[in-house]
Amino acid sequence: MLLTDTFKSAYTAITAHRMRSILTMLGIIIGVGSVVLMVSVGRSFERYVLDQVESFSSHLIEVYPTGFEKFGRTLDSLSFADYEAVLKLTTVKDVAPVIFIREKVSVGTEEISPNIFGTTHHFFSNYSLKLRDGRILNDSDFKGARSVAVLGFQAAEDLFGPNNPLENRIRIGQRFYTVVGVMDTVGSALLQDLDSFVYVPFTTARAQTGQKFMSYMTMKATIEDDALAMADVTSLLRQRHGIENPDNNYDKDDFRARSASQATEIVGTVGLGLTAFIGLIAGISLIVGGIGIMNIMLVSVTERTREIGLRKALGATRQDIMRQFLIEAVALTMLGGTIGIIGGAVIGAVLTAVASKFVGHVPFLLSIPALLSAAGMALAVGLLFGIVPARKAADLSPMEAIRWEG
Amino acid sequence: MPKKTKKTAAPLIETQNLHKSYFSEELETAVLHGINLTIHEEEFISIMGPSGSGKSTLMHILGFLDQPTQGKYLFRGEPTRTMTDDELAAIRATRVSFVFQAFNLLPRTSVLDNVMLPLLYHPTIPASERIDRSMEAIRAVDLTDRALYYTNQLSGGQQQRVAIARALVTDPDVIFADEPTGNLDSTSGNQVMEVLQNLHEQGGRTIILVTHEQSTAAHAKRIIHLKDGLVDSDVQSFKRISAKTNNTLEK
Incomplete structure (x- = not known):
């Protein structure tokens, strides 16, 4: 056949x-x-x-205080002097200190309770946040402790609806701020609540809250190995806090550093x-x-x-x-x-x-x-x-x- | 479709003391008990007998569809027992053809493709001749106008004529027909018998027919009666029926 x-x-x-x-x-x-x-x-x-x-976190390192929270007091182990010291390290850059303001935000009768971050322009670049309108916080805002605010996409919508928020005033607690920028939507399920954040200058937040310590800080590693940069920050802070901790027992520390690459893993x-x-x-x-x-x-x-x-x-x-x-x-x-x-x-x-x-x-x-x-x-x-x-x-x-x- | 003569000295078919038993779970059922038979070319033979007499079994062995358990089967003087599978396949492809009671056509396949099927397995007929040969065989059974129909679109009588055309297409030495009218009404049965008689009388073909009906058997020239696996009688048909002069087949 x-x-x-x-x-x-x-x-x-x-x-x-x-x-x-x-x-x-x-x-x-x-x-x-x-x-x-x-x-x-x-x-x-x-x-x-x-x-x-x-995407939002390559080489990102976060340092936050640890320990038992006492009544009516947030953890106070990270001082501004710590921030100044970390700034001098060469293995990290773009250090952004953060102070939380626990207040409501209102425009007229509209009132929301967002996360309010007092921080610097490095915060935006560290998390790859994109501007939609206006400008982000800048150096002169920081130096002058100016009463300006940048709104997350959702926060702007909640407060102003279809109106343009730029150059309008919002009230945070007892203080008025001028809106200078609106962030773009993060557009991801994972990071959605970033959209409802409100950002003000670090120095302004410090003045309004009277807080003498940082709620947390973020930075970027300048070297390829995030773990090495993190170790640098950790040993500097231990030294400054007088903590002897050669075997890396995190319970002995009053702070904790973590890198996004750990999360990725x-x-x-x-x-x-x-x-x-x-x-x-x-x-x-x-x-x-x-x-x-x-x-x-x-x-x-x-x-x-x-x-x-x-x-x-x-x-x-x-x-x-x-x-x-x-x-x-x-x-x-x-x-x-x-x-x-x-x-x-x-x-x-x-x-x-x-x-x-x-x-x-x-x-x-x-x-x-x-x-x-x-x-x-x-x-x-x-x-x-x-x-x-x-x-x-x-x-x-x-x-x-x-x-x-x- | 006239037969090409391939005469040799030896008879076409010769059996000596042919036995066949079926085995199932160590139980032996003997069907043939020693058949001695000689069949020459250009004969038209009916093998008759009641059911269980072994007539179909005998025909399957003669047609190379089954193997005897014991005894000799000489085809054109050649012993068949020692033949390999491929040699047997070659004989089935070139020398013998079968017409089954149940037609056994491929469904949803055209008449032409069914008739052509044996040519696919034929070792010598070239592919270029297949269609011409098939159409000639289809013409011989008078189904030219149905050549491109699916076989399942045809009546029983027409299907059996397709099966005859398929048996004819390889120009075999002998055509075996196993109860070819068994599934047909008397009119189409008669048509099938007419085709077979024509093939014998005008084409000079050797035809071996198995049936249990006297009226069908009487179309042949020689009638062999089997009984209990043995040849009971082997006679010339004394009162031969011509299908051409009848319209229906007596049952």
């Missing part, structure tokens, strides 16, 4: 039993498709979360676990799909056995039969696998695109290992259940095969 005839026979057999072929492929499509879809979407969202954390670990879990579920659906293929193939064994008997009666050799069934099984699994891969990828791309509309850019990552292992598994199942029965049937005498009752 010519090879082209074998292909033609396989094609005829597939198209003549359309329902059987479609059902067989359906198992493969669903199995392969769900693995590709779920693992890819899982990886995409893992990437998304990492991007989020990294945690997110990465969680994401990996999540992907593995999703992969497991998808793997189960692949097995279910495989069982589906197996069922269809086993159900059609009787019919196929008779067809094989007929073909043998008409002069087909064992090799002719095996080749035809091999081509049939490969064609069905390849076609089903391809549709499954494309379908899974398209649905995944659509899902991430839809998600991007709500939570900011979600990249679509097609998981190649998932794709290959799913396709490989589908091929193995298709070949196994396509060829093993054919092989058995081809070993029968033509008459035994034609009369096969299953």
Whole structure:
């Protein structure tokens, strides 16, 4: 039998039993498709979360006071002198001190209770916050302790609605501030509440609250290794606070430094676990799909056995039969696998695109290992259940095969 | 479609003490108990007998669809017992053809593709001749206008004629027909018998027919009766029926 005839026979057999072929492929499509879809979407969202954390926080270091909070008093271990000392370090830059003002903010009758940060312009760059309108806090605001405020996107909306807040006055506690800038929306689910923040100059906040210490401070490492820069800051502060702590027992410190890269690592670990879990579920659906293929193939064994008997009666050799069934099984699994891969990828791309509309850019990552292992598994199942029965049937005498009752 | 003569000295089919048993779970069911038979070219033979007499089993062995358990089967003087699988496949592809009671056509496949099917497995007929040969065989059973129909769109009688065309297309030495009218009404049964008789009388083809109906068997020239796995009688048909002069098949 010519090879082209074998292909033609396989094609005829597939198209003549359309329902059987479609059902067989359906198992493969669903199995392969769900693995590709779920693992890819899982990886995409893992990437998304990492991007989020990294985008606003590369080399970011935060230092905040620790210890027991006493009644009516915030923790006071980080002094302004500490800030001046950290400024002199070469391993960190853009140090931004922060004082919280615990007051309400109002415009006319509109009143909100946002987080109010007294800080410097470095704060905005440290967290990659973007300006929408006006300007951010600057050096002369700091030096002059001016009564100016920058509003987060949501805070501006809550206070001014559709009106332009710039050059308008807001009241924070007993003091009036002039709005000089509005920040852009952060546009991410993770960092949403940054949108409702209100920012004023550090010096102004210090004057209004009378606070002699920092609520916390942020800075950026100037060297590649965030941990080294963090160690520098930590040892400086321990020395200034008179703390002997060679074995890094954080309970002995009255402050704590942390870097965003630590957070990235945690997110990465969680994401990996999540992907593995999703992969497991998808793997189960692949097995279910495989069982589906197996069922269809086993159900059609009787019919196929008779067809094989007929073909043998008409002069087909064992090799002719095996080749035809091999081509049939490969064609069905390849076609089903391809549709499954494309379908899974398209649905995944659509899902991430839809998600991007709500939570900011979600990249679509097609998981190649998932794709290959799913396709490989589908091929193995298709070949196994396509060829093993054919092989058995081809070993029968033509008459035994034609009369096969299953 | 006239038969090309391929005469040799040895008879076409010769069996000596042919036995066949089926085995299932250590239970042996003997069907043939020693058949001795000689069939020459250009014969038209009916093998008759009640169900269970072994007539179908005998035909399957003669048609290379099954193997005897014991005894000799010589085809054109060649012993068949030692033939390999591929040699047997080659004989099925070139020398013998089958017409089954249940037609055994591929469904949702055209008449032409069904008739052409044996040519795909034929070792010598070139691909370029397939369509011409198939159309000629289809013409011989008078179904030219149905050549592109799916087989499942045809009546039972037409389907059996497609099966005959498929048996004819490889120009075999012998055509076996296993109860070819068994699933047909008397009118289409008669048409099928007419086609077979024509193939024998005008085409000079060797035809071996298995049936349990006297009226069908009487279309042949020689009638072999089987009983309990043995040849009971082997006679020339004394009152031969011509399908051409009848409209229906007596049942």
